Amino acid sequence: MKFDELFYSLLEVKQSHLCVGIDPAYDGMRPKQVISSSKNPAEDILSFSQDIISKTGGEAIAFKPNQQYILPLGFSELKELNRMIHEQDALSILDIKLSDIGSTNDACCFWSKKCGFDAITASPFPGNMRSLWESCKRQELGLFLLCLMSNPEAGTFMKSDIKGRYAYDVIANTIENEGITGAVVGATIDENDMKCISSVLKKALVLIPGIGAQQGSTTILEKFGKRSIVNVSRDVIFSLDPKERARYYKEKINRIVS
Amino acid sequence: MKFDELFYSLLEVKQSHLCVGIDPAYDGMRPKQVISSSKNPAEDILSFSQDIISKTGGEAIAFKPNQQYILPLGFSELKELNRMIHEQDALSILDIKLSDIGSTNDACCFWSKKCGFDAITASPFPGNMRSLWESCKRQELGLFLLCLMSNPEAGTFMKSDIKGRYAYDVIANTIENEGITGAVVGATIDENDMKCISSVLKKALVLIPGIGAQQGSTTILEKFGKRSIVNVSRDVIFSLDPKERARYYKEKINRIVS
Numbered sequence: 001m002k003f004d005e006l007f008y009s010l011l012e013v014k015q016s017h018l019c020v021g022i023d024p025a026y027d028g029m030r031p032k033q034v035i036s037s038s039k040n041p042a043e044d045i046l047s048f049s050q051d052i053i054s055k056t057g058g059e060a061i062a063f064k065p066n067q068q069y070i071l072p073l074g075f076s077e078l079k080e081l082n083r084m085i086h087e088q089d090a091l092s093i094l095d096i097k098l099s100d101i102g103s104t105n106d107a108c109c110f111w112s113k114k115c116g117f118d119a120i121t122a123s124p125f126p127g128n129m130r131s132l133w134e135s136c137k138r139q140e141l142g143l144f145l146l147c148l149m150s151n152p153e154a155g156t157f158m159k160s161d162i163k164g165r166y167a168y169d170v171i172a173n174t175i176e177n178e179g180i181t182g183a184v185v186g187a188t189i190d191e192n193d194m195k196c197i198s199s200v201l202k203k204a205l206v207l208i209p210g211i212g213a214q215q216g217s218t219t220i221l222e223k224f225g226k227r228s229i230v231n232v233s234r235d236v237i238f239s240l241d242p243k244e245r246a247r248y249y250k251e252k253i254n255r256i257v258s
Numbered sequence: 259m260k261f262d263e264l265f266y267s268l269l270e271v272k273q274s275h276l277c278v279g280i281d282p283a284y285d286g287m288r289p290k291q292v293i294s295s296s297k298n299p300a301e302d303i304l305s306f307s308q309d310i311i312s313k314t315g316g317e318a319i320a321f322k323p324n325q326q327y328i329l330p331l332g333f334s335e336l337k338e339l340n341r342m343i344h345e346q347d348a349l350s351i352l353d354i355k356l357s358d359i360g361s362t363n364d365a366c367c368f369w370s371k372k373c374g375f376d377a378i379t380a381s382p383f384p385g386n387m388r389s390l391w392e393s394c395k396r397q398e399l400g401l402f403l404l405c406l407m408s409n410p411e412a413g414t415f416m417k418s419d420i421k422g423r424y425a426y427d428v429i430a431n432t433i434e435n436e437g438i439t440g441a442v443v444g445a446t447i448d449e450n451d452m453k454c455i456s457s458v459l460k461k462a463l464v465l466i467p468g469i470g471a472q473q474g475s476t477t478i479l480e481k482f483g484k485r486s487i488v489n490v491s492r493d494v495i496f497s498l499d500p501k502e503r504a505r506y507y508k509e510k511i512n513r514i515v516s
Contacts, residue, residue, distance in 0.1 A: 023361075023362070023365070025361075025365060026365075026368065026369075028368065029364060029365060029368050030361075030364070040333075041333050041372075042332050042333050042334075066362060066365070068356070068358060068362045068363070068365040068366035068369070069362070069365045071333075071336075071365075071366065071369040071370075071373070072332060072333035072336075072369060072373075073332055073333075074300050074330055074331055074332025074333070074335060075298075075299050075300050075329075075330035075331075075332070076300075077332060078329075078330075097355075097356075097357040097358055097381075098326070098355075099355040099357045099381045099383065099404070100326060100355055101407065101408065101409040102409065103281075103283075103288075104281070104324060104326045104327070105326070106287060106288070107281070107283060107284075107287060107324070107326040107327045107329075108326035108329065110284065110286065110287050111284075111326070111329040111330060112329075114299075115329070115330075123355075123357045123381060123383050124414075124415065125357065125381050125383040125404070125415050125416070126407055126409055126411065126412060126415075127409070127411030127412050127413065127414030127415055127416070128409060128411045131411075146357070146383070149359065149384055150359065151359040151360065151384055151385070151386055153384065153385030153386045153389075154384060154385050155385065156382075156385030156420070156428075157382065157383050157384075157385055157415065157418070157420075157425060158383070158385070160415070160418035160419060160420045160425055161418060161419040161420070162414070162415075162418045162419070167415060167418055170414075
């Protein structure tokens, strides 16, 4: 089954648009909101993730492990991580923002599949969106392309001009025309950009970061409705009661998209 | 010591501009030029890499492990990989094409340093080049920013228009003005683009892929001279005699840059 089919069939059962971002910041990365650490980072990261997945798995339709935070995990640990996620009837999106030439993209898709991920995130910057989508399809992986990110400087390149159109507009059109799984669109973007993107993306799923710690607006959920996958990370995984917090976000999102 | 200082001091000793790309393609990724595989991918990748590093370490000034090919390696294996590279008096550049928001970039820099890498590659697409460079400096990591890549579709976004200038021109100027370690510029780019980039990059190092399997021209080496770090991967690591092949490239490059 394709990623979007899996998503819609799980949606029937779980009634959730919440994706929990697995960003296990490590001791030394920042002053607070870090996981407890021992001499074995891979073990620390895996056990923290396991705890979060088991607590929030009933509320979340997907998890988004962030490659940069889980970099210490090796092959068997990544497989174990995805086994836990699937045990909760949730999907696993590797947030890796792949941004490379064809043969390297093939390598990423190969290992992502072997490790048990259901989809990956990627950047369109190398310009090879179509061939990247072919690589994903060969491995039966969903693909979420960066369209307009949530950070304040995202416009520099994503709003550069390509033959009279914003770069993000070219990306959104490619996603829609090629039938690519989805777009990454930050909840923090302004009204004009949102209007433009939502007028193009009529079928694709939309992975939405920026709600929670980045304080993005929930207006974007009104635009994309049932196709929204809303990522919340820090505000769930480092809360005192992750299950309760995940349920809070699930219900909050459902009130808007239903 | 900063990455460029390490590079120039090793250059005195090793007289080499060759960077060997560690792209250990796995059985199943493509029909040929793959490593031998067992039931333990991490072990296979590490032992292939060790063999290549020990054979070519005398000829190479740097190695560039490609994150997408070595994705199965965990923390202790990544540390071991870098230990082997440093044992050969070579530098280790993690080719990860980081492309994320600030807190995630921090996480990548944190783990890259902990694993023993000397530099990383990153994409300017999220627009946060300056804060990314701050993250790298905090961890004493070199940074190579994608400027104009070697794949044929690279121009779509890298030659988009930002206030009358090509995106790659904006990137090159940022690298130069901020004192960022280096730029990634494909050997396959055309003469006009090369002229523009070389007129901007006067101090930065230039990491050059595209020579070897991608058959890029060596003209670019005349432009950047001593500041060139030339990556060759497949044509060295899958040759019958990697040491001889590495020496061939080292000498070929030296004839042009000296």
